[in-house]
Amino acid sequence: MIWRSIGAAAAVAACILTGAGSAGSEELVRIASPYKTTTLDPSRSAAAGNIETFGQLYARLLRRDQNGELAPGLAESWEISDDGKTVTLTLRDAKFSDGSPITAEDVVFSLLRVRDHPESAYPAPLQQLAEAKAKDEKTVVLTLEHPFAPFLGNLEVFNAGIVSKTDVEARGEEEAFASDPVTSGPYQVREWRPNDRLVLEASPNYWREGYPKNDGAELIEVGSENTRVAMMLSGEVDAAREIPWSQVSDLQTREGLEMPLEPSTVIYMTLLNEGRAPFDDVRVRQAAAHAIDVKAVAKAMTFGHAEPANTTLPGALDFHHSEYPGIAYDPAKAKALLEESDYDGEDIVILISDIADIDKLAVLLQAQWAAVGLKAKIEKVDRGVWWERIPNGDYDAAPSWWYNETMDPDLAARWALCGTCGNRSFYTNYDDPKVNELIEAAAAEFDPEKRTALYHEIQEITTTEVSQIPLYYPPFTNAYSARVEGLQMTPALQWTLEETEVVE
Amino acid sequence: MSRLSVIGQRLLHLIPVLIGISVISFLLVKLSPGDPIRMLLGDRATEEAVSMVRERYGLDRPLLEQYLVYIGNLLQGDLGRSIRYRLPVGELILDFLPRTLFLVLYVMCLSVPATVLLAIAAARNQGGWIDQSIRVLSVCGMTIPVFWLAVMLSRFFGVELGWFPVSGYGETFIEHLHHLFLPAVSTAVWLVPLLVRNLRAAILEQMEADYVTASRSKGLPEGYIFRRHIFLNSVLPTLHLLGVMVAFLIGSSVVVEIVYAVPGLGALMISSVIGRDYYVVQGLTLVYALGTVLVTLTVDVISTLVDPRVKL
Numbered sequence: 001m002i003w004r005s006i007g008a009a010a011a012v013a014a015c016i017l018t019g020a021g022s023a024g025s026e027e028l029v030r031i032a033s034p035y036k037t038t039t040l041d042p043s044r045s046a047a048a049g050n051i052e053t054f055g056q057l058y059a060r061l062l063r064r065d066q067n068g069e070l071a072p073g074l075a076e077s078w079e080i081s082d083d084g085k086t087v088t089l090t091l092r093d094a095k096f097s098d099g100s101p102i103t104a105e106d107v108v109f110s111l112l113r114v115r116d117h118p119e120s121a122y123p124a125p126l127q128q129l130a131e132a133k134a135k136d137e138k139t140v141v142l143t144l145e146h147p148f149a150p151f152l153g154n155l156e157v158f159n160a161g162i163v164s165k166t167d168v169e170a171r172g173e174e175e176a177f178a179s180d181p182v183t184s185g186p187y188q189v190r191e192w193r194p195n196d197r198l199v200l201e202a203s204p205n206y207w208r209e210g211y212p213k214n215d216g217a218e219l220i221e222v223g224s225e226n227t228r229v230a231m232m233l234s235g236e237v238d239a240a241r242e243i244p245w246s247q248v249s250d251l252q253t254r255e256g257l258e259m260p261l262e263p264s265t266v267i268y269m270t271l272l273n274e275g276r277a278p279f280d281d282v283r284v285r286q287a288a289a290h291a292i293d294v295k296a297v298a299k300a301m302t303f304g305h306a307e308p309a310n311t312t313l314p315g316a317l318d319f320h321h322s323e324y325p326g327i328a329y330d331p332a333k334a335k336a337l338l339e340e341s342d343y344d345g346e347d348i349v350i351l352i353s354d355i356a357d358i359d360k361l362a363v364l365l366q367a368q369w370a371a372v373g374l375k376a377k378i379e380k381v382d383r384g385v386w387w388e389r390i391p392n393g394d395y396d397a398a399p400s401w402w403y404n405e406t407m408d409p410d411l412a413a414r415w416a417l418c419g420t421c422g423n424r425s426f427y428t429n430y431d432d433p434k435v436n437e438l439i440e441a442a443a444a445e446f447d448p449e450k451r452t453a454l455y456h457e458i459q460e461i462t463t464t465e466v467s468q469i470p471l472y473y474p475p476f477t478n479a480y481s482a483r484v485e486g487l488q489m490t491p492a493l494q495w496t497l498e499e500t501e502v503v504e
Numbered sequence: 505m506s507r508l509s510v511i512g513q514r515l516l517h518l519i520p521v522l523i524g525i526s527v528i529s530f531l532l533v534k535l536s537p538g539d540p541i542r543m544l545l546g547d548r549a550t551e552e553a554v555s556m557v558r559e560r561y562g563l564d565r566p567l568l569e570q571y572l573v574y575i576g577n578l579l580q581g582d583l584g585r586s587i588r589y590r591l592p593v594g595e596l597i598l599d600f601l602p603r604t605l606f607l608v609l610y611v612m613c614l615s616v617p618a619t620v621l622l623a624i625a626a627a628r629n630q631g632g633w634i635d636q637s638i639r640v641l642s643v644c645g646m647t648i649p650v651f652w653l654a655v656m657l658s659r660f661f662g663v664e665l666g667w668f669p670v671s672g673y674g675e676t677f678i679e680h681l682h683h684l685f686l687p688a689v690s691t692a693v694w695l696v697p698l699l700v701r702n703l704r705a706a707i708l709e710q711m712e713a714d715y716v717t718a719s720r721s722k723g724l725p726e727g728y729i730f731r732r733h734i735f736l737n738s739v740l741p742t743l744h745l746l747g748v749m750v751a752f753l754i755g756s757s758v759v760v761e762i763v764y765a766v767p768g769l770g771a772l773m774i775s776s777v778i779g780r781d782y783y784v785v786q787g788l789t790l791v792y793a794l795g796t797v798l799v800t801l802t803v804d805v806i807s808t809l810v811d812p813r814v815k816l
Contacts, residue, residue, distance in 0.1 A: 032671075032765075036775070038544060038588045046546030118556045121545040174590065194589040194596065195775055196767035222671065222765045223775070226655055230670040231765070233663040354778075384538025384780045391542075391551070402547065415548055422550060 027502035028199070029217040029484055031495070032228045033241035036221050037198045040189065041177035042161045043114045046122035048493065051158040051405060053219065055494040056200060058161020059185040059207065061089055061107065061140075062152055064490060066499070068407065070152055074102060074162055074184065074207065075140075084147030084446060091138045094207035096164050097188040102207075104134030106184075109165035111142075124411060124422075125154035128443075149446050150410040157406050158494070161185065186212040186498040196221060200497075212498035213486070225356065229479075232257065238484045238502075243477040244356065245302045256482045261305060261475035264403065265412075265491045267314040268301070270365065270469040271390070271398040275429035278348065279396060283341035284374075285466035288397070289327040290334035291372040297364055298472035301357060305477075309470035311459035312417060316473065316491040317409045319455035326470070327463060334372040343374070348396035350378045353386035361399050361471075390427045399471070402426065405492050409455055413439045417462045430467040507808070514801055521797065522790060526578065529789040530571055533782050540587050540780035561587060574786070583790075584783035588776075593787040596772070601791070603673050604761070604768035606680055608753045610688040612746075615695050619742070622696070623703035624735075630708060642697035654690040654763040661686060671765035687760040695749060702745050706738035713737075740807055740814070747803030751796040 035049030042054040063073035075089040094102045115126040128151060131143040144151060154160065164182040176182070180189050186208070187200035201216035220237065222228050228240040229247055233254070243251060243259065252259045272279040272288065279285050298308040307315055310326030350366060352358045362378045369376050376397065381389070389395055404412040414421040418439050419431025435458055442454035463470065476489050487500040541557045542549065558564050562573065577584055583593035626638045662670035674683040710716065711734055719729045758770025765771075769788060776784040807814045 036588075039590070045544060046548050047544065048546075050546070119553055119560070121549040121553050123550065123553075124548065178590070193599070193767070194586070194591060195600075195772055220671075220765070223771075224762050224765070227658075227671060227763060227765050230655075230658050230663055233659075234666060234670050236669060236671055382538065382778060384540065384543055384778070387542040387547075388537055388539040423548075 026215045029214050029239070029487065029497060029500050029502060030220060030237040031217060031239045031241070032220045032222040032231050032237040034221070034223050034225070034228070035241070036195065037192070037219065038194070039177065040179070040181050040192065041173070042159045042163065043117055043120045044177075046159065046405075049221070051493060052495060053198060054158045054161055055185070056187045056217070056497055057181065057183045057185045057189070058163060059094070060156050060160050060162065061091075062156045064156060064407075064492075064494075066496075068490065070156060073156070074107070075155075078152070085144045087142045087144070087151065088135075089140045089142070091140065092207060093138075094184070095205035096167075097183045097203040097205055098164070098167070099205055100164065100166060100182075101137075102162060102164075102184055103137050104140045106162055106165045107140045108132045108134050109168070110162045111160060113163070114159050120159075122159055124414060125157045125160060125406075147444050147446065149443055149451065150406075150408040153406050153408040154411070157411075187216065190216060206498075208498065213501045214497075217497055217500075232479045232481070235481065235483070238481045239487055240479045241476070241489075242356065243479050245305060245477065248303065248305060248477055251479050258480045258482070259477065260480070260488065261477065262489055263316045263491050264474065264476045264489075264493070265314040265316045265405075265407070266401055266403045266474055266476075267309055268306075268361070268399070268401045268471040268474060269309065269312070270471065271395070271400065271426060271428050272466065272468060273393055273396050273398075273428060274431075274467075275393045275424075276396075278341070278343040278346075281341050281343065282465055283337045284343050285469075286327075286464075287334040287337035287341065287343075287372060288369060288374060289466045289469045290330045290337065291368050291374065292327075292365065292469060292471075293329040293368065294326065294471055295329070297361070300364060301361055302472065302474055306472040306474040309472050310463075312462040312468055312470050313409055313412055313455075313459055314404055314473060316407070317404060317412060318407050319409050319452050321456045321459040324456070324459060324463065327466070331372050334374075338373055345373075345375065348374065348376045350376050351386065351389060351395035351398045352378060352380050353383045353400070354380070355383075355400065358399060365397070365399060391423075393427065393429065401474075403493060407492060410439070410443050413442070413455070413458060417458065417467055425467055428468060430462070430465075432461065432465060432467075435461055435467075507805075511801065511805070514797075514804075518794070518797055522793060525789060525793045526575065526786065527571070529786050530574060531567075533780075533785050534567060534570070538780045540782065543779055544588055574783075583787040586776075586781055586784050588779050588781045588784075593783050596784060597769070597787055597791055600767060600769050600772045603766055604754060604757050604770065607684050607687060607691075607757055607760070607766065607768060608750060610681070610684050611691045611695065611753060612750065614688055614692045615699065616746075618692070618696050619699040619703060622700045623707060623742075626700065626704045627707035627711070628730075638700065642700055645693045645697040648693065650690055650694055650759050651763065653693060654687070654760050657686050657690055658763060673766055673768075683764075684766065687757075687764045687766060690760050690763075691753065691757070695753075698749070699742055699746060703738060703742040706741050707734060710734045710737045736810060740811055743803055743807060743810070747799050751799045754795045754799075755792050 037049050037053045039045050039050060042058050060073050061075040062070050065071040074091055074094055076092040078087055078089040080087050096102055111126060111132050114120050115123050115129055128145050128148040129142060130145045133141045135141050162184045167182040168176045179192055183203055186203060186206045188203045190201040191199040198219045202212050225244045229243060231237045232240045248259055251257055272285050274280050294308040298306050310324050311321050313320055350362050352362045366376045366378060390398060416426045418436055419425055420436045438454055438458050442451055445451045445454060478489055480487055483504045485501045485503050488496050541554050545553055586593055586596055622638055626635045629635045658670045661667050668686050669683050672683050674680050716729060757768055758774055761768045761770040773788050
């Protein structure tokens, strides 16, 4: 035993002396994130870690360029018919990672799979797609139920990535996506160690010449935020997601590290359960909203790094109503509203899960509500329970966050503000017929000015009626090392990995 | 009865233990609220997709039926599939097991020699300054929270000095030693004091024993008495404590595994509990139970080797 431990100690010492760590000739971009990859099948999940992975593995028909504008992806060009109902896309000569050509058949197969597969997690972006046909090898004709302005943008969403029909049919769905899927994007899977890391390597056949600008990437799952900070500081990773707010200022001053705080489509808000008393009464919701000093909350929660939220939609989205004044902090008005309402003085339940700093947020809400006479008790449960109770309507208020996977507000509005789109306005049971109509009208409107007006109206109505209480728009707290250049996260949660160069 | 047949019998006792544990863990996991499928499919997943997947995994069936299916598969050596990764649970656990075992062995290699040296030094200098300082350090080691110590060591030796990695497991044996050094030290710091106090007390007790006085009166050399009699007689209680601690470590490695991002059993357990990955949690519980029983058995066997008076 003694000899073994001396041997071990000697080995450790040898490592230290020789400068340890064997850097290979390959340069991988190493990223630490709390979010897990749980599947490699783009249709099967819409959870945060997976959508980051899908974006790297599967190319879409359109992509976002460096300015965030829609640009040709696998589709070289496209044409929209005069009635707005037919989109004809011409594919470029591109290949899957296994060298086989990407054809119109593959595109049709991939899109219909997302729309129709019974286990497709998020068919919403392709709901308006009526028909998809391969006209020839390189031409895809997509017919829509009705004219739909956000459609091209939705073709860029993570689950609209193109998969190989031949491979999925040959190996079967389970096997094809088990560990080494055929990919159409910049990367393919070298090694997947579930619950630990995903190692990507450059696809030899990616259509963008000269991309990716690195050999590959390692997406490492690190649950503890302190550990991510330590890994960043010790240079063990090149980028890290979700640095705690309290350490942002410290990291910004460190040499060799950068924290650009990129804008995100994330919004922190409080769900209010409008399916039961007291929040079924709009006056109680308004009272709850006027009672909260959103500016102070944003500052306290993010050390001044986030903008206070002024509408029910994320601040980075297109057509966000940035001039709207928001809900004023007015405790006197809140008290008056509460008095004339049906609120009977009973405790409401603030339901929170185990996301970062959420206890602090819940306590801030509780205190400000108590000040106007709205009594609340906080219940903390883990994520699994939270996601069981919210859809079941077993809560009164629930501070949390959500994001939108594309810049167009259509999907966001359908998810959070629409009573007839399948999930009852993010399970708040908010259902305003006028808003539901406006959401459809805005989606069918191609004129940007008119669309702007429609989305502004949606935001004004839902904010006044307090469908949710908007709190703040946090930027991403990602840290980057000077070892890499060109890496950032788009507002819709996609890494610009293919543009990333390892410079040291 | 021969030693082998006793060991065989002890292993047979495992069967009811494992069945009992499988029932309890199955019920605990299934009866705790929470929806694995919603977390798996993402916030915006449709109700239809969630219920489809739930059905596919048989999570909508009656509890008894689910348990019978589970036990049926278990008897054929099939631990089921991970709900999150769609991988066989056995495979997943075998991937993560070596890292935790490595860590536990590493902790042993650091702790056992340190314990023996410190305990002997303390006992032979009873009341002296060496004894006193070992005692003070022991109290410090036992009272420092592991979590805090692990974070501090990682910040100082990992980030500031850059001597050790602050995360991961490495690829080669040498890298494992290097990567797991801080996690192992963080654990040894609370383990060694426990063992030292135990061993020191036992040695002191034996030093007062009549047979020692008798040996001295016969003129046996002090060093011989210590090695041959006192030490061997003192070591048993500590050996048992060590056994309990090893079993405990396999389960409690989670703290250092989280702080140092070591992909071991503890890290797998935590994320599986949070993600309600039922079959992985159950599989891990069985592995922990098996581990505990095997460690205890090993300690018992070693005890009979150290002291022939001890019967299995």
